[in-house]
Structures are given as structure tokens and as C-alpha cells.
Amino acid sequence: MTAQDSAILPQPVAPRRPAASGTALAALAVVSFSLSFPATAWSLTGFGPWSATGLRGALAGLSAVLHLAAVRAPLPQRRHWPGLLVVSAGCVLGFPLLTTFALRTSSTAHSAVVIGVLPLATAAVAALRTGRRPSGAFWGAALAGAGAVLAFTLVQSHGRPTVADLYLFVAVLLCAAGYAEGGRLARDLPGAQVIAWAVVAALPATLLTTALGLGAEPVRLGAKALVGLVYTAAVSQLGGFVLWYRGMARIGVPRASQLQLAQPLLTLVWSVLLLGEQLPAAAPATAVVVLVCIAVTQRART
Structure with a gap:
């Protein structure tokens, strides 16, 4: 075969990253996460904050053990464990506990909007951790979205952040680190195994928290409390993360994280429909901006 013949033959085409499916997975995760705060509020009708957080993590951890055994998943390599522990600390322990404490004194709608800065924080942590540098247009749109969310928060709290807001902002930092590490790990491990190993690693802490919480806090079992607990354990702490990390692995952490700007607005809708809270007057305008x-972030170069 001559060089000329070779030149006219069809050349192999490198497979494209399935961006559309990655966006769809991340979007489904955002929808599932948007119900987490209402579900947490429901769980608090029957459990204390320590019990609700511990049970949520423990049930997810035990489910993950069964999954890992069923698929015969190999142990992660040594280089994966630091990242998995960051996911455990941020997404399995820190974020659930701090947001649960916040929801004791803050409305679901207010808390959801404060968490709206999470996409910007996740993109920033991912950029520092991986060395990827999103474009100026990406950062401009991300900052504008976060600014709209922060302005909404200050208007709702009359310019005076509360203790609940402090809980929420610390929770954002912890969760952003867990999201960024999980998205990075999902390039090497299946998304289901990333969160599964993270909740398993947290099992000693969540089981201890459960035991101490149930011993110190009253329990008033009811349908809402049980539904809320099951949802936070099965979806918020496990199933939603499977979709989230798979989506991140396909479209990148910065781009996936910006889809979560829609989460506070979805939670506002759920807070009205499920909890009977009043929709803030500024919510529609904030929704348009977000x-x-x-x-813009989905079209910007990353």
C-alpha cells in the first residue's frame, strides 16, 4: 500500500466524550439533591440532628457494603484513599451535619439559596486541585450566578447573616472539596464505587454518631420522619452521588458544578409544595439570572 492510498482511506476517529449524557446525569443528580433539604426537614420531625445525620450515613454505608460485595468491587488503590477520605469528610459527615443544624433554625427556602454558592466554590476547588483553568466567560457567569444568590440571601436576612448562615457557608466549603475530589476520582473509578467507598469509610463515625444521638435525643416516629430519613440515606447520600460523579467524569467538575446553580430554585419550589413555606418575592428574578x-457556563470553554 502506498502513502497515497493510505491517505485516502478512512482514518479512525477518536471517540468523543459523551457530553450530552454527562450533562443529563448531572442534571438528574441536581434534581435529586434539590429534595434533600425538604427531606431533611421531614426527618427532623422525628429525629434529632445527630440521630438524623448518623442514621443517614449509616444506612447509606450499609447499603454500599451490600453493593460493593454484590459487584465484587476490588479495594481502591492506595493513591485513591486520600481523595475518598476527603469525600467522606465533606459529603458524608460535614455537609449533612452542618446543614441539619442550620435547618433547625433556618427555613428550607433560605438555606437552599445560601447553598447556591456551592457551584462557584466547587469550580474554584477543582481548578486549584486539577490545574484546569476555565475561561473568563465561565468565571464571569459563575460569579454572577453566585452574586445573585448571595444578594438574595442578604435581602431575605435583612443584611444580617445568622448562625445558621455560618453553618451553611462552612458546609459549602466542605462539600465543595468533596465534590471536586469525587469528580476527579470518578475518572479512575466508577461513580458508584466512589461514593460507596466514601460512605463505607465513614461507617465507624456514622455508626458512633447514630448510637450517641439515639441515646441522647428523643425519637418520635412518624410517616414524614421515616420518608425523609429514607430519602436522605438512599438518594441524597448515595444514589444521587452515583449520577453526580458519573456526570462530572464525563463533562468535567467545573461545568457540572454550574448546573447546581438551579438547585436552590428547585428546592424553593419543593419547600412551597411539600412544606408549605412562602415563596420569597425575589425568587423569580433570581431564577432568571441564575x-x-x-x-453561559455550559457554553463557555473550560
């Missing part, structure tokens, strides 16, 4: 920012 949706525009999402559109």
Missing part, C-alpha cells in the same frame, strides 16, 4: 448564568 438560569442565564447556567446557559
Whole structure:
């Protein structure tokens, strides 16, 4: 075969990253996460904050053990464990506990909007951790979306952040680190195994928290409390993360994280429909700004 013949033959095409499916997975995760705060509020009708957090993590951990055994998943390599422990500390322990404490004194709607800065924090941590540098347009849209969310928060709290807001902002930092590490690990491990090993690693802490919480806090079992607990354990702490990390692995942490700008607005809807809270007057305007920012970040070069 001559060089000329070779030149006219069809050349192999490198497979493209399934960006559309990655975006769909991440979007489904955002929808599932948007119900986490209402579900947590329901769980608090029957359990204390320590009990609710411990049971959520323990049930997810035990489910993960069964999954890992069923698929005969090999132990992660040594280089994976530091990242898995960051996911455990941020997404399995820190974020659930701090947001549960916040929801004792803050409305679901207010807390959801404060968490709206999470996408910006996740993108920043991912950029520092991986060395990827999103474009100026990406950062501009991300900052605009976060700014809209922060302005909404200050208007709702009359310019005076509360103790609950402090809990929420610390929770954001911890969760952003867990999201970024999980998204990075999902390039080497299946998304289901990333969160599964993270909740298993946290089992000693969540089981201890459960035992201490149930011994010190009253329990008033009811349908809402049980539904809320099951949802936070099965979806918020496990199933949603499977979709989230798979989506991150396909489209990248920065781009996936910006889809979460829509989460506070979805939670606002659920807070009205499920909890009977009043929708803040500024919510529609904030929704428009945030949706525009999402559109820009999804088109911006990363």
C-alpha cells in the first residue's frame, strides 16, 4: 500500500466524550439533591440532628457494603484513599451535619439559596486541585450566578447573616472539596464505587454518631420522619452521588458544578409544595439570572 492510498482511506476517529449524557446525569443528580433539604426537614420531625445525620450515613454505608460485595468491587488503590477520605469528610459527615443544624433554625427556602454558592466554590476547588483553568466567560457567569444568590440571601436576612448562615457557608466549603475530589476520582473509578467507598469509610463515625444521638435525643416516629430519613440515606447520600460523579467524569467538575446553580430554585419550589413555606418575592428574578448564568457556563470553554 502506498502513502497515497493510505491517505485516502478512512482514518479512525477518536471517540468523543459523551457530553450530552454527562450533562443529563448531572442534571438528574441536581434534581435529586434539590429534595434533600425538604427531606431533611421531614426527618427532623422525628429525629434529632445527630440521630438524623448518623442514621443517614449509616444506612447509606450499609447499603454500599451490600453493593460493593454484590459487584465484587476490588479495594481502591492506595493513591485513591486520600481523595475518598476527603469525600467522606465533606459529603458524608460535614455537609449533612452542618446543614441539619442550620435547618433547625433556618427555613428550607433560605438555606437552599445560601447553598447556591456551592457551584462557584466547587469550580474554584477543582481548578486549584486539577490545574484546569476555565475561561473568563465561565468565571464571569459563575460569579454572577453566585452574586445573585448571595444578594438574595442578604435581602431575605435583612443584611444580617445568622448562625445558621455560618453553618451553611462552612458546609459549602466542605462539600465543595468533596465534590471536586469525587469528580476527579470518578475518572479512575466508577461513580458508584466512589461514593460507596466514601460512605463505607465513614461507617465507624456514622455508626458512633447514630448510637450517641439515639441515646441522647428523643425519637418520635412518624410517616414524614421515616420518608425523609429514607430519602436522605438512599438518594441524597448515595444514589444521587452515583449520577453526580458519573456526570462530572464525563463533562468535567467545573461545568457540572454550574448546573447546581438551579438547585436552590428547585428546592424553593419543593419547600412551597411539600412544606408549605412562602415563596420569597425575589425568587423569580433570581431564577432568571441564575438560569442565564447556567446557559453561559455550559457554553463557555473550560
